[in-house]
Amino acid sequence: MTHSAVPPAVISVAAVYAALVGCAVAYALVVYLLRRGTQSLRTDFALWGEMLVATKALPTAQEKTLRFALENSYNAWMPWLFVLAIPLYGIVSLLGLAKKPPVIANERLRERYHMAIGMWGLGIACLSPIAAVILFAEIFIAAIVIFPFKGADVFFDMTERTLRKVSVGTQRGLTVTG
Amino acid sequence: MSAPEAGHGATWADFALAVLAFAESNPVQFLVVVGALILLTVVAMFLVWLMLPRATVQMERLYRYARGQAREKAKDLFSDDT
Numbered sequence: 001m002t003h004s005a006v007p008p009a010v011i012s013v014a015a016v017y018a019a020l021v022g023c024a025v026a027y028a029l030v031v032y033l034l035r036r037g038t039q040s041l042r043t044d045f046a047l048w049g050e051m052l053v054a055t056k057a058l059p060t061a062q063e064k065t066l067r068f069a070l071e072n073s074y075n076a077w078m079p080w081l082f083v084l085a086i087p088l089y090g091i092v093s094l095l096g097l098a099k100k101p102p103v104i105a106n107e108r109l110r111e112r113y114h115m116a117i118g119m120w121g122l123g124i125a126c127l128s129p130i131a132a133v134i135l136f137a138e139i140f141i142a143a144i145v146i147f148p149f150k151g152a153d154v155f156f157d158m159t160e161r162t163l164r165k166v167s168v169g170t171q172r173g174l175t176v177t178g
Numbered sequence: 179m180s181a182p183e184a185g186h187g188a189t190w191a192d193f194a195l196a197v198l199a200f201a202e203s204n205p206v207q208f209l210v211v212v213g214a215l216i217l218l219t220v221v222a223m224f225l226v227w228l229m230l231p232r233a234t235v236q237m238e239r240l241y242r243y244a245r246g247q248a249r250e251k252a253k254d255l256f257s258d259d260t
Contacts, residue, residue, distance in 0.1 A: 007199075009188065021222045028230050031230060035233070046245035050251075051256075054252030
């Protein structure tokens with residue numbers, strides 16, 4: 001039996017493996033810090049959302065959307081569904097096939113509803129940093145492509161409509177688990 | 179048969195043969211390397227479990243509690259009796 005040092009090939013493969021494992025741990029740490037950092041955002045959203053639902057002043061569509069959002073604040077599949085749904089909605093919007101969501105007549109209620117949905121959106125984006133980066137890139141591209149034609153309102157409509165579509169889809173039996 | 183060199187242009191087969199040759203020539207050192215990699219994997223998996231599923235379940239529990247509290251508060255504020 002000869003005594004020899006660890007072959008360079010074994011060292012390099014072990015080093016690559018250790019680096020990959022390190023990357024996985026680092027990514028988990030980033031996700032954990034993001035989730036912990038946005039925890040108060042989600043609990044605030046729970047308060048806003050429950051208050052808005054309790055007013056019983058929202059149109060049925062918006063109330064359903066909000067209830068769905070309240071149920072899925074920790075669903076890690078949500079940002080990925082948005083990643084898939086936003087380009088589709090962008091195309092539908094550009095073709096002029098998208099219907100405007102029902103308008104909330106009360107201005108104060110509308111602002112609060114928009115704020116709550118915004119909080120939810122930010123909260124779920126922070127559940128998955130990779131999905132969030134893709135999502136923001138898509139929104140940036142959509143801003144360049146859609147904004148000149150449709151105006152700024154389209155962004156909120158896009159988020160809300162996508163959320164409603166996802167909500168309806170899951171209520172029809174498409175199971176989404178976190 | 180000499181151990182093949184797994185350098186530039188080496189295939190996975192060359193690498194596997196180099197690993198086998200290393201394991202034959204120095205089994206203790208080979209077990210130390212493999213053991214260190216297994217230990218690293220177990221520690222990393224534990225850390226990932228601690229930071230993701232376990233922490234998320236706790237955060238979600240807190241969220242559910244906050245939501246329940248908010249629902250009660252909202253019920254008090256907006257109930258028809260008041």
